[in-house]
Amino acid sequence: MSQGLPGDAPLVHDLIGIGFGPSNVAMAIALSEHNTRVGREEAVTAHFFERQPDFGWHRGMLIDDATMQVSFLKDLVTLRNPASEYSFLCYLQSRGRLIDFVNHKNLFPLRVEFHDYFEWAAAKVDDMVSYGHEVVSVEPVVRDGIVEHLDVTARYGTGTVVHRARNLVIGTGLSPRMPEGVERTGRVWHTSELLAKADTLDGTDPTRFVVVGAGQSAAENVAYLHRRFPGAEVCAVFSRYGYSPADDSGFANRIFDPAAVDEYFTAPDDVKRKLMEYHGNTNYSVVDIELIDDLYRQAYREKVLGAERLRFLNVSRLTGIEEHDTGVRARVTSLVTGEETLLDADVVVYATGYRPADPGGVLGRIADHCRHDAEGRLLVGRDYRLATDPELRCGIYLQGGTEHTHGITSSLLSNTAVRVGEILDSVLGHRPAPVPDTPRPVADGIGSPL
Numbered sequence: 001m002s003q004g005l006p007g008d009a010p011l012v013h014d015l016i017g018i019g020f021g022p023s024n025v026a027m028a029i030a031l032s033e034h035n036t037r038v039g040r041e042e043a044v045t046a047h048f049f050e051r052q053p054d055f056g057w058h059r060g061m062l063i064d065d066a067t068m069q070v071s072f073l074k075d076l077v078t079l080r081n082p083a084s085e086y087s088f089l090c091y092l093q094s095r096g097r098l099i100d101f102v103n104h105k106n107l108f109p110l111r112v113e114f115h116d117y118f119e120w121a122a123a124k125v126d127d128m129v130s131y132g133h134e135v136v137s138v139e140p141v142v143r144d145g146i147v148e149h150l151d152v153t154a155r156y157g158t159g160t161v162v163h164r165a166r167n168l169v170i171g172t173g174l175s176p177r178m179p180e181g182v183e184r185t186g187r188v189w190h191t192s193e194l195l196a197k198a199d200t201l202d203g204t205d206p207t208r209f210v211v212v213g214a215g216q217s218a219a220e221n222v223a224y225l226h227r228r229f230p231g232a233e234v235c236a237v238f239s240r241y242g243y244s245p246a247d248d249s250g251f252a253n254r255i256f257d258p259a260a261v262d263e264y265f266t267a268p269d270d271v272k273r274k275l276m277e278y279h280g281n282t283n284y285s286v287v288d289i290e291l292i293d294d295l296y297r298q299a300y301r302e303k304v305l306g307a308e309r310l311r312f313l314n315v316s317r318l319t320g321i322e323e324h325d326t327g328v329r330a331r332v333t334s335l336v337t338g339e340e341t342l343l344d345a346d347v348v349v350y351a352t353g354y355r356p357a358d359p360g361g362v363l364g365r366i367a368d369h370c371r372h373d374a375e376g377r378l379l380v381g382r383d384y385r386l387a388t389d390p391e392l393r394c395g396i397y398l399q400g401g402t403e404h405t406h407g408i409t410s411s412l413l414s415n416t417a418v419r420v421g422e423i424l425d426s427v428l429g430h431r432p433a434p435v436p437d438t439p440r441p442v443a444d445g446i447g448s449p450l
Contacts (some may be wrong), residue, residue, distance in 0.1 A: 011045075011163075012045075012164045012165065012166060013045045013046055013047055013163060013164065013165045013166070014044045014045045014046060014165070014166050014167060014427060014431065015044060015046040015165060015166070015167045015168070015427055016046065016047055016048070016049070016150075016152050016163055016165035016167070016168055016169075017047070017048035017049070017168075017169045017170075017171060018049055018135045018152070018168060018169070018170045018172055018362060019048075019049075019050060019051075019170065019171040019172040019399075020048045020049070020050035020055065020122065020129045020131070020171070021050075021057055021171055021172075021173045022057055022076065022118055022413060022416060023171040023173075023400065023411075023416055023419070023420070024048055024399065025055070025076060025118065025121055025122045025125065026076040026077065026416045026417055026420045027169055027171065027399070027420040027423065027424070028046070028048060028125040028128045028129070029076055029077055029086045029121065029125055029420075030077075030080065030420045030421055030424050031044050031046050031128070031424065032124075032125050032128070033081065033084065033086075034424060044424070044427065044428070046128055047128060047130070047163055048128055048129040048130070049130050049133040049134070049152070049154045050129055050130070050131050050132075050133065051132070051134035052131060052132070053131055053132045054131055055118060055119050055122040055123075055131075057115055057118055058111075058192065059115075059195070059196075060191070060192045060193040060194050060195050060196055061111070061191065061192065061194055061195070061220070062111055062112045062195065063111065063194075063195070063220055064110075064112060065110070066110070066111045066112075066220055067108045067109065067110055067111060067288075068108045068110075069108065069216065069246070069248075070412070070413050070414055071107040071108065072088045072107060072109050072114070073088075073107070074413055074414050074415075074416075074417070075087055075088040075117065075413075075417065076118070076416060076417055077417050078417060079258070079415075079417040079418050080417040080418055080421040081417075081421075086121050086124060088109070088114075088117050091120050091121070094120065095116075095120075130156070132156050132157070133156045134154060134156075135152055135153070135154045135362055136153055136154065136155050136160070137152075137153045137362075137364055138150050138151070138152050138153075138362060138364055138366050139151045139153070139364070139366075140366060140369075141164065145391060146391055146393055147366075147369065147392045147393060147394060148393055149164050149165060149166060149394060150164070150165050150166075150168060150366065150394050151163075151164050152165060152168070165394070166394055166395070166431075166432075167394060167395035167396070167397065167427050167430075168394070168395070168396045168397065169397040169398075169399060169423060170359050170362070170396070170397065170399065170400075171399035171400065172357040172362070172400070173357060173400065173411075174354035174355060174356055174357065174400065174411060175354060175355055175357055176190040176191075176192045176193075176352075177352050177353045177355045178190060178350055178352060179350065179352060182321070182350065185323060186200070187323055187327065187328050187346065187347050187348065188328065188347075188348050188350070189347060189348070189350065190349075190350050190351075190352070191213070191217045191220075191221050191349055191350065191352075192354075194221055194224065194349070197347075198224075198225070198228060201229070201346070201347075204346075205231060206229050206231075206232045206346040206347065207231070207233065207346060208232060208233045208234075208235065208343065208344065208346060209225045209233070209234045209235065209345060209346065209347050209348075209349060210235045210237060210318070210328075210330045210343055210345045210348045210349070211225070211234065211235070211236050211237070211348075211349045211351060212237050212318045212348065212350050212351060212352065213238060213285075213350065213351030213352055213353075214238035214239070214240050214243055214244070214287075215284065215285045215286060215287065215351060215353065216246070216286065216287050216288065216291075217351045217353075218236065218287075218351030219236075219243055219291050219292065219295060220291065221349050221351055222234050222236045222295065222310070223291065223294065223295060225349075226298070226309060226310060230309075232309065232346070233308075233310075234309060234310055234311070235311045235312075235313055235332075235343060235345070236310075236311070236312050236313065237316055237317070237318050237330075237332055238312075238313075238314060238316070239314075239315060239316065239317055240314060240315070241314050242292070242312070242314060243286075243287040243291075243292045243295070244281065244285065244286050244287065245286060245287060245288070245289040245292060246281065246282060246283070246286035246287060246288055247279075247281045247282050247286070252282055253282065255275070255279040255282055255408055256282070256409055256412070256414040256415065258415060258418045260407060260409075261406050261407055261409060261415060262382070264405075264406060264407035265382050265405060265406055272404070272407075275407070276407075276408065279408065280408075282408065283408055283412065284353075295310065298310055299312065313332050313341065315334060315335050315336055316332050316333060316334050316335060316341075317332070317333055318330055318331070318332055318348070319331050319332070319333040319340075321348055327344055327345055327346050327347075328344075328345050328346070328347065328348050329342060329343070329344050329345075330342070330343045330348055331343075356400050356401035356410075356411060357400070357401070359378070359396075359398060366392070366396070369388045369389045369391060370386050370387070370388050370396070371386075371387040371388060371389070373404075377404050378398075378401070379405075380398060380402050380405045380406070381426075382406075383397075383422055383423065383425070383426035384397045384398050384399070384402060384406070384419065384422065384423050384426070385397050385423075385426055386398065395426065395427060395430055397423045397426070397427075399416075399419065399420075
């Protein structure tokens with residue numbers, strides 16, 4: 001445990017961000033815009049650490065024809081600052097495609113295009129991030145029994161660097177979820193690694209894929225594998241009769257509004273549960289209706305032609321897999337009859353979703369200061385700040401992992417721009433009063449080993 005000692009006065013950042021995915025890129029942009037408005041004396045000092053060597057967001061699912069499921073207006077900035085120079089429209093202008101996009105008459109860009117937008121935006125604030133740095137510990141800096149600062153240690157190559165902060169914002173994203181007891185291998189994939197894994201099959205002649213799941217990613221996997229490997233059968237396994245369409249109607253989409261976060265946060269627990277039950281079909285285990293129709297038309301066409309490569313094993317569940325030298329044997333069980341079907345496949349792909357990263361893993365002993373509800377979940381304020389013991393004066397903010405308190409937009413792009421503005425307001429609201437006649441240092445890559 002670090003003790004503040006006389007003469008020990010390293011640069012203290014107002015904020016350190018862990019992770020530099022879309023949420024924390026949006027945070028860095030909000031900080032940059034704030035600092036431009038207020039000037040050097042009132043600037044918020046910040047630095048971010050990202051373990052990847054450069055920016056990347058769901059690269060394994062950047063299928064060339066896959067589109068976003070949110071409007072381009074729900075970019076990193078527009079709902080917070082419609083005049084921002086970091087908007088998707090400004091990106092289009094910089095790429096010479098603004099008029100073409102307008103003529104396209106489409107609210108939903110290609111996913112590869114939106115990823116390029118994220119990279120473009122991240123590059124504009126890359127002076128605030130150290131890539132290739134993995135945060136390995138967060139230690140309290142204690143003075144007179146009070147945790148006044150946090151020392152964040154990040155590992156890069158064979159070295160480490162330590163930065164001190166008044167606040168943390170954790171935006172480490174989601175991690176792939178696999179069924180209990182199932183490990184990813186060369187023949188057992190998670191959908192998050194689809195493109196890279198599919199590349200390893202180039203030059204081979206796969207005969208069958210099994211795709212497990214009923215959501216958007218599962219359907220996209222089925223369509224992609226069917227198209228890329230024209231000699232292979234693709235078997236989709238799910239417990240429903242068919243893919244369920246996403247409810248993206250205007251009224252239902254209000255669940256993604258910033259005002260809905262206020263309502264959800266203050267609602268009783270039983271109302272929270274009902275809201276998730278009512279509107280889970282806006283995001284979870286649902287598929288765009290256009291993709292559903294495309295898959296159905298393809299399956300019907302193959303049935304007419306007598307060459308069926310698309311198979312849908314519905315009302316069924318994958319109940320076992322056995323991997324061997326040349327493939328995987330999958331056991332599929334009917335939920336109605338209990339009948340088992342054995343499928344010999346080259347690959348089994350699990351489209352079984354993601355789970356929020358556990359902040360406790362990186363917080364270490366700091367986690368002992370965090371408060372929990374009766375169900376053991378972290379208590380989080382409306383400003384996304386963790387509720388902590390009085391001894392911890394530092395702010396810890398979560399970008400993700402707050403669905404139980406803030407609702408369905410916890411880790412979604414829909415509310416990112418507004419969320420980072422609220423976190424910034426909270427950081428400013430908890431900021432200590434400046435000491436008279438003491439200039440505040442401004443971070444400009446200070447402490448970065450790069």
